[in-house]
Amino acid sequence: MTPCRSDAYSNVNCAARPVVSLIERTSPSAVTIQWRDSTSCFYGAQIWRVAGAKVSGVCVLTGQWIRRGDRIYHPWRSNPEPVNAHAMILESALELMAPLQPTTAP
Template sequence: MSTREYAAAQVARVQVEILEQSENTLIIRWLEPGRCHYGEQRWRRRAARAAGVCVVSQRAIRRGEDVFRPAERPAPRNASAMISVEACRLLNMVSGEFR
């Protein structure tokens, strides 16, 4: 399934919780009802290979933009999903305000 197809069909149903974050790595909990669940999944920072949609912010992602993507092998069922680096920065700013 292409990134664009994944975004259109699945983004609204996905539940993502960022458990840990560094500059180049995320550890997330991913729940997609009826499709897959990952309790602790490692994602790495990369350039987007194709246009798509951020599963956290639901904003458009352009090819070449910095994103986080699943890093595991073999490729998981959510391998084409992306989280915008900018969305992670915004989440950090907002969560810092409530601490």
């Protein structure tokens, strides 16, 4: 097992990085992500929700450090738990990929 698996993608120097693509922004607090990791799993359309980080870690999209309390996206919790359940993406990193569009009043 690689260090990536044992520490939930928190090793910045890990060579086995997943390929993460934003499919769509489904709401102001949810996105659909495609997750490809040749060493563990593939999710073609996985729902991720925004929240405050419960633990410190590393953004799988940018490699930036995430501190507890930072705004992040994480995989929707389900049963069974997804292989990448502890992965995190900084909210600011997704905002750069697909800015949230303001809603207009009628």
